[in-house]
Amino acid sequence: MLITGDMKMADVIHLNHHLLHMINRFGIQLGFGDRTVNEVCQHYDVHADFFLQLVNTFHDPSYFPLNELQNFPPGVLVDYLHKTHQFYLEVKIPEIEELIAQLETLSGIDIDHIKLLEDFFRQYKQELTSHINKEEQRVYPYVKALENALFTQNPDMSNCDNCREYSIQQYEDDHDDVESKLFDLKNIIIKYMPAPKDSRMFNIILHELFELEKDLNNHGHIEDLILVPMVERMEKEINQLRAGNTVM
Amino acid sequence: MGRITILLIEPSFLIREGIKTLISQSGKPFNMEESETTIVNLSKLLQKTKPHIVMANPVLLTDISFPRETNDDLSQIQYVALIHGQIEPKVQGRFNFMLPLNADKPTLIKKIEEIYEACSIKNQEKESATLSERESTILKYVALGLTNNDIAERLFISSHTVMTHRKNITRKLGIKTISGLTVYAILNKLIKVEELQGTQ
Numbered sequence: 001m002l003i004t005g006d007m008k009m010a011d012v013i014h015l016n017h018h019l020l021h022m023i024n025r026f027g028i029q030l031g032f033g034d035r036t037v038n039e040v041c042q043h044y045d046v047h048a049d050f051f052l053q054l055v056n057t058f059h060d061p062s063y064f065p066l067n068e069l070q071n072f073p074p075g076v077l078v079d080y081l082h083k084t085h086q087f088y089l090e091v092k093i094p095e096i097e098e099l100i101a102q103l104e105t106l107s108g109i110d111i112d113h114i115k116l117l118e119d120f121f122r123q124y125k126q127e128l129t130s131h132i133n134k135e136e137q138r139v140y141p142y143v144k145a146l147e148n149a150l151f152t153q154n155p156d157m158s159n160c161d162n163c164r165e166y167s168i169q170q171y172e173d174d175h176d177d178v179e180s181k182l183f184d185l186k187n188i189i190i191k192y193m194p195a196p197k198d199s200r201m202f203n204i205i206l207h208e209l210f211e212l213e214k215d216l217n218n219h220g221h222i223e224d225l226i227l228v229p230m231v232e233r234m235e236k237e238i239n240q241l242r243a244g245n246t247v248m
Numbered sequence: 249m250g251r252i253t254i255l256l257i258e259p260s261f262l263i264r265e266g267i268k269t270l271i272s273q274s275g276k277p278f279n280m281e282e283s284e285t286t287i288v289n290l291s292k293l294l295q296k297t298k299p300h301i302v303m304a305n306p307v308l309l310t311d312i313s314f315p316r317e318t319n320d321d322l323s324q325i326q327y328v329a330l331i332h333g334q335i336e337p338k339v340q341g342r343f344n345f346m347l348p349l350n351a352d353k354p355t356l357i358k359k360i361e362e363i364y365e366a367c368s369i370k371n372q373e374k375e376s377a378t379l380s381e382r383e384s385t386i387l388k389y390v391a392l393g394l395t396n397n398d399i400a401e402r403l404f405i406s407s408h409t410v411m412t413h414r415k416n417i418t419r420k421l422g423i424k425t426i427s428g429l430t431v432y433a434i435l436n437k438l439i440k441v442e443e444l445q446g447t448q
Contacts, residue, residue: 112441116431123427177425184428191422192435 002063003056005038005048012037016059021215025083026051050076058218074147074230078140081227084219085132092212093125099205109196117185117193124181131178142166143227146234155241168231182213252367253279255299257308258330263349267303267330270353274360294325300367303328303347306339326366377420384438386413390426391433392443 003012009032013020026046041048050072056063100121103114145160186209189202196202254271258264264282271278281297290309294302306329329335329343332350340346345363347356379387382403389399396414400407418424423432433439 113435116434116441120427120431180424181428184423184425184431187422188428188431188435192432194435 001060003037003052003059005041005052006036008032008034009037009040010034012055018211018214019055019058021087021211022055022058025080025087047072047076050080054080054222057222061218061221074143074227074234077222077227077230078143081219081223082136082140084215085136088212088216089129089132092208092215093128096205096208096212097121097125099201099208103196103201103205106196106198106201110194113193117188120181120185120188124178124185127178127181138166139168139227142168143231143234146231146238150234150237150241153241155238155245168228168235179213179216182209182216185209186213251277251279252300252364253281253297254301254303255281255283255293255297257283257293257302257304259284259305259308263305263330270356271360274357274364276360276364278364299325301326301328301363303330305330306335306343309342326363328363379417379420383413383417383420386410387417387429387433388438390414390417391430391439393426 001015003015009023009028013023013032026041026044028040028044028046032040035043037052038048040046041051053072097118100114100117103109103117104111141160145157149155149157186206189206189209193202256264256267258267264284268280268282271280281299283293302325304327309327309329326345327343328345328347329340330347330349335346344366345359347359351359385403386399389402394402396407396410399410403410417429421429421432423429430439430444434441434444
């Protein structure tokens, strides 16, 4: 079912509560009353069309309005991706870390096993963090500099330190190992970790890992299918601008 | 038995969605890959998706010779025709199964189960979830941080063989990364934590 601007925000949450994290990322908080999506967006000063496209992309993986999404200002997209990163590093990962640490207090559990899990999750966190930092330090400033250069029609980007020599082609697809680690962690818990008598805590952790995975997949989807083509288009425009300047 | 991949080739969005719903309700471990058309790239599509089953609108597969003779994996594919009404016997002969789109739900589910059984039998010998002795040894070395070349030298086998073993280990255990395999090896007492000192 397509989510539209005239739906009540409360109904959207009833329809798919997984969207809550995403909605929070836009700064939107609960207590919607009977306000529609459009009204809530306006209240929080959020670009409603952009919001709807992202929410629908998340809600229905087969929905992917490439052309519409690509017409949004790159800055808005980068801000969203940045907030997603913050959510992972500042909220989700510490939450899961805390849950894993709590396992030590369960009775009948082998502390050495929990240490293994903690260690594995620490490695995962490191890899995710370095992957995110790379994007934050290299890719996003580059996208913003491109946007600015096109806006001012001045192709000189030398004031952006990290942008010289950079091109989106270097944007490697190195999500791979980070993804595999998360996949492994789930299987270790599901298949191989000896479960305590009461496996509720394990269930909660698994639930969190599945949610995180879904969110990361959506994030990667947006990067690969929207951000990269968008930047390629801007690079082309900049090159045309540069070519034009030298002719003159 | 692992998951069975179905490649669905059908131009109609509604029919594709219907088939997907049917498949998910059958409760069998299927993966779906979809394509709207594409006769031209069929062999490419097969290479890419490596399906066990191809479900297709027969109209899209009439004029091509099926790549049955090609390589061994793809020759095992079960072809299922999605049929609307009558179908020429000549066309029918190309397919292993017929799925009549106007049949009722119990009939359809039964058909899906038949198709599933046909695939499970064919793929059975390839699947065994426990590691062989050789695989356990290799897993132990991987967990200890040895490279493929190190392992090849120790066991007097080629590093290519080590790679094949590692692929099988990953498929059987559902663990892809070295650190994941290490955790598995410790949990299953193939190695001790103390042995890891200095390797990571």
